[in-house]
Amino acid sequence: MNFCSHCGAADIAFRTPEGDSRERHVCANCNSIHYQNPKIVVGCIPVFEDKILLSKRDIQPRKGFWNIPAGFMENGETVEQGAIREVREETGAKVEIVRLFAIFNIVHVNQVYMIFLAKMSEPIFAAGDETSDVALFKLNEIPFSELAFESNKFVLNKYLEDSNLSSIHIGSYNHTF
Numbered sequence: 470m471n472f473c474s475h476c477g478a479a480d481i482a483f484r485t486p487e488g489d490s491r492e493r494h495v496c497a498n499c500n501s502i503h504y505q506n507p508k509i510v511v512g513c514i515p516v517f518e519d520k521i522l523l524s525k526r527d528i529q530p531r532k533g534f535w536n537i538p539a540g541f542m543e544n545g546e547t548v549e550q551g552a553i554r555e556v557r558e559e560t561g562a563k564v565e566i567v568r569l570f571a572i573f574n575i576v577h578v579n580q581v582y583m584i585f586l587a588k589m590s591e592p593i594f595a596a597g598d599e600t601s602d603v604a605l606f607k608l609n610e611i612p613f614s615e616l617a618f619e620s621n622k623f624v625l626n627k628y629l630e631d632s633n634l635s636s637i638h639i640g641s642y643n644h645t646f
């Protein structure tokens with residue numbers, strides 16, 4: 470951090486504020502403390518009949534690999550609204566949330582993922598701006614060797630195992646390629 474987002478000063482120190490236990494970016498001009506905390510990523514496993522919908526990434530990292538549709542939550546929306554919006558933006562599909570399915574941390578990039586199960590009422594979808602392809606996969610056709618991230622494998626393996634669809638799966642990942 471080079472400039473204070475509150476007053477614009479270029480006088481930022483990295484120090485532990487009084488009463489705190491961690492170093493923070495602190496503006497020496499206006500004393501604003503710029504806290505940095507994990508970001509929430511929301512997404513869905515969209516389900517249509519006996520198939521799930523995946524999107525192929527058209528952006529780095531892992532361009533050309535299949536992914537569970539997900540993205541950063543926006544201010545002013547709930548996690549469910551964000552997950553529905555991300556599915557629509559990436560895949561063009563309209564979904565209804567069924568329930569929360571998985572929560573996992575990508576610790577080294579400070580992200581918390583919340584993945585929902587969601588129902589598609591119709592098999593209507595199309596690739597969005599950051600997506601080169603979207604497709605429905607039967608459970609025995611999920612492209613495990615072409616998934617973008619280890620965390621995708623974790624979530625989809627849990628989906629295959631979790632026949633009664635009753636638990637929330639929790640994990641932590643460091644994505645290395």
Ligand SMILES: [Zn+2]
Nearest residue numbers: 473476496499
């Ligand atoms: Zn400042």
